[in-house]
Amino acid sequence: MEINKAVTALSSLAQESRLTIFRMLVKAGPEGMPAGKIAEKMKIPANTLSFHVKELANAGLVKSRKVGRSVIYQMNAPNIGELMSFLTEDCCQGHPDLCLPASASSCCETATESGISANRQVIGAEN
Amino acid sequence: MEINKAVTALSSLAQESRLTIFRMLVKAGPEGMPAGKIAEKMKIPANTLSFHVKELANAGLVKSRKVGRSVIYQMNAPNIGELMSFLTEDCCQGHPDLCLPASASSCCETATESGISANRQVIGAEN
C-alpha cells in the first residue's frame, strides 16, 4: 500500500460522521445499506451524507451499487484489510508479540507465548 | 473506546509526516527513537517534528520519556490495539470471515476455515 492512499483512507475515517458510517457498514457486512437509511439513522441531511459517503468511497473504504432509485453502500473489505496491515507493518521488527499484548483481540489473535519478555524497556538512544 | 478518541487518533494518523513517524515507531518497537533522530531521518525541521509528534502523543498513539537532553518517543501499543479493534468491531455482525478474507495478516491471524465462503462479491462498482 502506498502512503498517500493510506493518508486518504485515514483522513476519510478521521471525522465523526464518517467513522460512524464506516462502522455501521462494517457491521452491516456484504449486504450494505442504502444511502437514505444511513442518513435517517444518523439524522443528517441527504446532501451531507452524500458528501461523507463519497469521501469514504474515494478513499476506497466503501463501494456502492445501484438498486432501482437507491444507492447501496457497502464496506470494501480487501482495502480495509490492507489499511489495517499497513498501519502495523513490520511491528517491532517482526516481533509484534513484544508490543501488542492482549489488545487487538476482536479481529486478531496475536500468537503470544513466544518466550520473549514483552514490554522491554531500554534506556537511552540507539540507532 | 469512545468515538471522539478514535477520531482524534485517526486525525493524528491522517497526515503523511505523522503516519510515517507512527510507522517508524511501530517498527522500532518498545525501544523507541529520540526526537532528533526522527527529524533527521525525515528531513524536517525540529519544530515541525515536535508539532507532529506531539499530535500523535495527544492522541495517545505515542508516548515519550526523557533521557538526558533527548526525548525518546515510543509507540503506545495498548492504545493502538484498541483503535484497531474499534475500527472493525462487530464486523459482519460477528462473522468477520464473511468479509475480511486474507488481508489483515501482518498483525492478525483471522481464524478463517469456518466453512463460510470468503470474499463474496456483490455486483456493481468497486474500488
Added chain:
DNA sequence: TATTTATTTCCATACTTCTGGAAGTATGGA
C-alpha cells in the same frame, strides 16, 4: 558561568475541510 545541544512554544500565513441550502439528475409509477 558561558556555551552547545536537544527540543518545545509562539505566531502568522496559507491552505483544507465541514456544513447545509438550493438546484440538478435519474428512476419508477400514475
Added chain:
DNA sequence: TCCATACTTCCAGAAGTATGGAAATAAATA
C-alpha cells in the same frame, strides 16, 4: 407526460490544520 422519490453536485462562509522562523527552555559540558 407529470410527479414523487432517492441521491448528488454546487456553492460559500465558518472553522480547523500545516508549516517554518524566531525565541524560549532545559540539560550537559567546558
